[in-house]
Amino acid sequence: MxxxxxxxxxxxxxxxxxxxxxxxxxxxxxxxxxxxxxxxxxxxxxxNAVARSLRTDQTRTLGLVISDVMNPYFTELARSVEEEARSLGYSVIIGNADERPDLQDHHVRTLLDRRIDGLLVSPTDGGSPLMLDAARTGTPMVFVDRWIPGVDVPVVRSDGRGAVRDLVAHLYGLGHRRLAIIAGPAATTTGRERVEVFREALGAYGLELPDAYTGQGDFQAESGRLVTEGFLDLAEPPEVVFAADNLMALGALDAVRARGLRVPDDLALAAFDDIRWFVHTDPPITAIAQPTGELGRAAVRALVDRIEGRPGESVTLPARLVVRRSCGENHTPVQRSTT
Amino acid sequence: MxxxxxxxxxxxxxxxxxxxxxxxxxxxxxxxxxxxxxxxxxxxxxxNAVARSLRTDQTRTLGLVISDVMNPYFTELARSVEEEARSLGYSVIIGNADERPDLQDHHVRTLLDRRIDGLLVSPTDGGSPLMLDAARTGTPMVFVDRWIPGVDVPVVRSDGRGAVRDLVAHLYGLGHRRLAIIAGPAATTTGRERVEVFREALGAYGLELPDAYTGQGDFQAESGRLVTEGFLDLAEPPEVVFAADNLMALGALDAVRARGLRVPDDLALAAFDDIRWFVHTDPPITAIAQPTGELGRAAVRALVDRIEGRPGESVTLPARLVVRRSCGENHTPVQRSTT
DNA sequence: AGTGCTCGTGGAATCGATTACATCGACCGG
DNA sequence: CCGGTCGATGTAATCGATTCCACGAGCACT
Incomplete structure (x- = not known):
């Protein structure tokens, strides 16, 4: 050459x-x-970009470490990140952590070794020494979707509070009173937060969220299935299950089907994260939609701002409820969207 | 640092x-x-990996240029590629071409500039001068899923011939005689090949594939919808539509729904590429499943073989039919799988 | 005419590694 | 006791760019 x-x-x-x-x-x-x-x-x-990078000490490359590529939400996020980065003259290297802290660390390490200019992370856990270190020693970094509390790094995420309130209103209006949740891992902010927000919203209607109705999932389909089976085995099973992500909702659907039961008649179902497949499932699933593309773009902008010496701020975008048929036919005024 | x-x-x-x-x-x-x-x-x-790469002239990085990350088939492929690469001590940089030749070229170019050790491509078109050049000038390269005829590069792909034959047998057994296909872009091998194989399989039953029943799609959902609408507008619409990829099948499903019709009663539906969501659609969709993970791993092995001076051979793995309910209730002996 | 610019250019240092080559002791066999 | 071999180490070249600095030519101003 x-x-x-x-x-x-x-x-x-x-x-x-x-x-x-x-x-x-x-x-x-x-x-x-x-x-x-x-x-x-x-x-x-x-x-030769390698030689150039060595000399200039910049690679014009961003690292993106996401929790699970097979999750359509993250796939879409990755896609929008790449798009925005490209338009700003950066490439992106994606690392798939598969919800495993060790893999996450592996990717952070190799990305750092490759001297990427900045790191976009959706942490799988509370943060390894490695990542904390990187943040502290000045590697430009931005958290997206999930974050690590107490670390001084901008966070780009969506706020589901309003949408969850709308969801609970919707469910309540449909007559449901026994509501359960399949939570995400407690090590993640989204895992914890969604439960809290849900409980809070229930509180506004004088409803409780008993421990028996709080299942522990890990954002993967299988855990959704298991937790839902547990719910169905209860003497008094819930009327609705709210899954904290789309894959666990899928697992829940499996569990219901496997027993020959039907959604929403036997058990209603709602999910956090809206994906296009939810329109086509049987029945179409009511979900809380995040502005995924916008999240990805905002995260890249914040990161590139940091890299190029500008402030680079946190961004919070609202999520919204998309009502479909998985919670029962809807006659309440909270309906917000379709398709 | x-x-x-x-x-x-x-x-x-x-x-x-x-x-x-x-x-x-x-x-x-x-x-x-x-x-x-x-x-x-x-x-x-x-x-510093950058300095090391400059000196040793190897980056221990593979480039993967895929046609569309949002397509679950390619997402899974990308995942398995990364896994296998990691186990062999390589990283991978993914470029998403979004079925656009210009984007594909952009990614190939930047990957080459970054001096990746080898390139895995699922070409969107017949091959730009850039890619042909790279192949000729000795950049280790392997095609996966799709390929460019006449270029001396190993191809790792699956052979759907047998599965398509099984599919046609299944459809014929169900009494269907008017079968249509939504083809992929003629610029891609899979786009062309799947039509041919389908036509050939029909021939074995004395059936034809008239032009009116050959719709031109582009592997994206919207085109599936459009083509299906065209089919439904025909004086004598087909009884079955076979979509050459999963996204177009999704579009077809939309089109059928939009008219208030039902699958499989009004129109049966089958797809190339099986994805987990097909289990959950209404109705579950009959599909041809490729051994996606194995394909990705084999492609990486072939590429790394080339990089490290070993032969690096083409691999063809069989696809198989997975019968579900989207073509009608099944009473024929060709059923092969479940889930 | 002399001074001081600016402009175009080349030489050489530099980035952070790897590695060929030289050096120097120690040790071994005859 | 001496030449040779081997093991451990350092010096310096090298990879392919970018960029500081010096230099010479041309030009303007006094």
């Missing part, structure tokens, strides 16, 4: 001049410029 | 010795080794 030296030789100038042409530095003569450009063309020269 | 020089100073040895310790070269004294390791520890030193 041709290097800058070859180009310099071909054009009859020094490597310094070639570099100047390529980075369009002002003081290069028109003549030199055309000769260099011609040489670049004939040699099919492409600058 | 501490460099190898700092470590050398701290340990009281030369950088060469530090490097030797880190790459466990045999001739280093135990004493030097422990001192270096201690220094590494206290300084929290991590080797």
């Amino acid at each position: 041709a290097s800058i030296k070859d180009v310099a030789a071909e054009a009859g100038v020094s490597v310094a001049t070639v570099s100047r042409v390529l980075n369009d530095h002002p003081s290069v003569s028109a003549d030199a410029r055309t000769r260099v450009l011609a040489a670049v063309e004939t040699l099919g020269y492409r600058p | 501490a460099s190898i020089k700092d470590v050398a100073a701290e340990a009281g040895v030369s950088v060469a010795t530090v490097s030797r310790v880190l790459n466990d070269h045999p001739s280093v004294s135990a004493d030097a080794r422990t001192r270096v390791l201690a220094a590494v520890e206290t300084l929290g030193y991590r080797p």
Whole structure:
């Protein structure tokens, strides 16, 4: 592969001049410029990004460590992150943690080794020493979706409080009184928060969230299935299950089906995170939709701001309720959306 | 960030010795080794992968350019690719082409600039000069799922011939005679091939595939919807629609629903690519399942073989039919699977 | 004419690793 | 006791860019 030296030789100038042409530095003569450009063309020269990075100490690459690529929510997030990054002249390397802290650490480590300019993380846990360290020692960093409390890093996320309130209103209006939740891992902010918000919303209607109705999941489909089976085995099973993410909702659906029961008649179902497949399930699932694309874009903007020396602030965007048929037919005024 | 020089100073040895310790070269004294390791520890030193890559001319990174990350099939492929690569000591950078040749080119270019060790591609089109060039000039490369005919690059893919035959047998057994297909882009091998294989399988039953029953899609949901509407507008609409990928099947489902019709009673539906959501749609969708994970792993192995100087061969794995309810209740002997 | 700019250019240092080569003791066999 | 080998180590070249600095030419102003 041709290097800058070859180009310099071909054009009859020094490597310094070639570099100047390529980075369009002002003081290069028109003549030199055309000769260099011609040489670049004939040699099919492409600058070696590795060498450039070594010298300039910037890779124009962002790292994105997400909890689970197979989760459509994160896939969409990853896609919007890449799009926005590309439009700002950055590439992104995605690391899939699969909800495993060790894998998360592995990815953070290799990304750091590769000297990415900044890191976007949706933490799987409370934060390993490695990540805390990176944050402290000044690696530009932004949390997206989930975050680690007490760490001084901007957070880009959505606030589901209003939407969960709308959901509870919807459920209450439908006559449901025994509501259960499949929580996410307590180590994640979203895992904890969604339960709290739900409990709070129930409180407004004088309803409780007993321990028996609080199942512990891990954001994966299988855990949703297991927890739902537990609910169904209860002497007095809940009337509604609210899954804290889309995969656990899928698992819940499995569990209900496996018993020959039906949604919403035997058990109503709602989920946090709206994905396009929810329109096509049987029945279509009522969900809380996050502005996923906007979240990804905002996160990249915040990170790039940090990288380029600007402030880079936290952003919180509201989620909204999308009512479908999985909680029963709807006749209340809280309906907000469709499709 | 501490460099190898700092470590050398701290340990009281030369950088060469530090490097030797880190790459466990045999001739280093135990004493030097422990001192270096201690220094590494206290300084929290991590080797700069950028510098190392420049010197060794290898990045231990694979590039993966896929057609569409939002397609669950490719998401799963990407995941298995990353897993296998990681186990072999490589990282992977994913580029999402979104079925757009220009984006595909953009990613190939930046990956090449970053001097990735090898490239895994699922081409969106017939191949740009850039990609053809890369293949010719010796960049280790492997095609996965789709390929470009006439280019001397190993191909890892699945063969749907047998499964499509099983599908047609299943449909025929159910009494269907008017079968239509939503094809993928003619620029892709899978787009063309699936139509041919389908036509061939129909032929075995004395059935034709008229032009009117061959809709042109682009592997995206919207095109599936459009094509299906066209089919439904026909004076004599087909009894079955076979979508050449999962997203177009989703679009077809939309189209059928939008008219208040039902699957499979009014129109039966089958898809190439099985994804977990198909179990949960209404009705569950009959599909041809590729061994996606195995495909991804085999592709990585072939690529790494090439990179490390071993042959690196093409692999073809069989797909299989998974019968569900979207084509009508099944009483034929060809049923092969469940779940 | 002399001074001081600016402009275009090349030489060389630099980034942080790896590694060929040289050096120096120690040890071994004859 | 001496030449040779081997093991441990350091010095310096190298990878391919960017960029500081120096230099010379041309030009304007006094």
